[in-house]
Amino acid sequence: MAFTKNQILTLEIESLSSDGNGVAHSDGQAIFVPGTAPGDTVKVRIVKPMKTYAFGRLESLRASGPDRIIPDCPVAGPCGGCGLRHISYQAECRAKTCFVQDAFARLGKLDLPVHPVLGAPDINRYRNKVQLPVGTDENGHLTTGFFAGRSHRIIACPDCKLQPEWMNRLAARACELLEKAGATSYDEESHTGLVRHLFLRQGWHSGQRLLCFILNGRALPDEQRICEELQREFDLTTVLVNENTARTNVILGPHTHTVLGPGVIEDTLAGVSLRMGVHEFYQVNTPAAEVLYAQARTYAALQPEDFLLDLYCGMGTIGLSMLPDCRRLLGVEIVPQAVEGAKATAARLGLSPQRADFRCQDAGAAAAQLAAEGAHPDVIVVDPPRKGCDPATLQAIVQMAPRTLVMVSCNAATAARDTRWLTEHGYRAMEVQPVDLFPRTRHVECVVKLVQA
Numbered sequence: 001m002a003f004t005k006n007q008i009l010t011l012e013i014e015s016l017s018s019d020g021n022g023v024a025h026s027d028g029q030a031i032f033v034p035g036t037a038p039g040d041t042v043k044v045r046i047v048k049p050m051k052t053y054a055f056g057r058l059e060s061l062r063a064s065g066p067d068r069i070i071p072d073c074p075v076a077g078p079c080g081g082c083g084l085r086h087i088s089y090q091a092e093c094r095a096k097t098c099f100v101q102d103a104f105a106r107l108g109k110l111d112l113p114v115h116p117v118l119g120a121p122d123i124n125r126y127r128n129k130v131q132l133p134v135g136t137d138e139n140g141h142l143t144t145g146f147f148a149g150r151s152h153r154i155i156a157c158p159d160c161k162l163q164p165e166w167m168n169r170l171a172a173r174a175c176e177l178l179e180k181a182g183a184t185s186y187d188e189e190s191h192t193g194l195v196r197h198l199f200l201r202q203g204w205h206s207g208q209r210l211l212c213f214i215l216n217g218r219a220l221p222d223e224q225r226i227c228e229e230l231q232r233e234f235d236l237t238t239v240l241v242n243e244n245t246a247r248t249n250v251i252l253g254p255h256t257h258t259v260l261g262p263g264v265i266e267d268t269l270a271g272v273s274l275r276m277g278v279h280e281f282y283q284v285n286t287p288a289a290e291v292l293y294a295q296a297r298t299y300a301a302l303q304p305e306d307f308l309l310d311l312y313c314g315m316g317t318i319g320l321s322m323l324p325d326c327r328r329l330l331g332v333e334i335v336p337q338a339v340e341g342a343k344a345t346a347a348r349l350g351l352s353p354q355r356a357d358f359r360c361q362d363a364g365a366a367a368a369q370l371a372a373e374g375a376h377p378d379v380i381v382v383d384p385p386r387k388g389c390d391p392a393t394l395q396a397i398v399q400m401a402p403r404t405l406v407m408v409s410c411n412a413a414t415a416a417r418d419t420r421w422l423t424e425h426g427y428r429a430m431e432v433q434p435v436d437l438f439p440r441t442r443h444v445e446c447v448v449k450l451v452q453a
């Protein structure tokens, strides 16, 4: 039986999907309901009927399941950032373990141990970076928040529990100062208005703080004064302005100028000291990333004479954190600023290019070139974006035939797909360790160990 829009049903939630939605069944068809937990009895309104399943909205909670807790954030539901704030953290870890196990068993059709998730050291205020869209509220005041799930409507979130308190306070104060100076918020539909986003970053161990205004234009009105005031009040190491005048939902534009300070902040990740601005990828949860890197290092099991290839290397942090275990490191990354950062870190550490080098290139193209040149890395680490490795990258990895391959991924589905492919091309998948870098959200990281079959 097909569901109809606005149909009301009373349902028992059975499990959580990998999107963090509660899953129930009616007449053999699945219904996905955000904000619900296994064991809940709920009244649900069907909002999106499909041919064989439907999406529903929670109308009322009749009875709570054992994992449900009261979310400690008033906008946890509509904001969409914290998809799992309504269940206990223990239940969240169990669910994330199941998400990863399910991806490898069902999508990857792989039979291998997937260990219980390693929980994060901190479950709140762990983000070292946020990009807050700036909007105008119903009273005409500038506000920041997050886009509601699958929309461009900003949900104001004055005290987001995922980010440090200073970031929340700075966002509110910046809105006040911008408004006084007559700055307008950017409107995506009409492509008018000035301020698009506030970008905030903190060096977790160093405590250094960065603020960048992302503008549909060159400069803020009264730019110097606003930046100085915020620098003084929030002890900012540096303040930047990024220009993004394109009609796009990509957040950063290509040009950034420094208003105050050095234009970068410093930090240490897994013992690697680095400097970063706004264009470089940096793991958002530093203490949990150190757990992740330690796991990757264990799986890599490097030998002193080994050559390590780090594909999709960002600022080179994974490879550099493993360098004490091996002879030579080559990192490949597509973002020029990240590669410059990696090279600068290596230079500061006194490493010659023979010991640690980095290339700004597409991972697939670089891997194919290395394979054609007859390169034979002993260990390859890959840490691709959510879409996973390109087929060219996987082909070239197999051609280079490393002894061990360590795959780090923030998307278990694509990691399972790529692992499956590698097992059909000469590799054996040994084990998977999920690591929680993103508590209270539906996201989870995992590390896969593969060896030559």
Ligand SMILES: C[S@@+](CC[C@H](N)C(=O)[O-])C[C@H]1O[C@@H](n2cnc3c(N)ncnc32)[C@H](O)[C@@H]1O
Binding pocket: 281, 282, 283, 311, 312, 313, 314, 315, 316, 317, 318, 332, 333, 334, 335, 338, 361, 362, 363, 364, 383, 384, 385
């Ligand atoms: C998940 S991040 C990992 C970065 C790094 N390993 C770390 O731990 O910080 C993925 C990285 O892949 C880079 N990237 C995306 N597409 C790429 C491509 N086609 N070739 C090379 N690097 C790419 C991104 O810029 C990003 O730095």
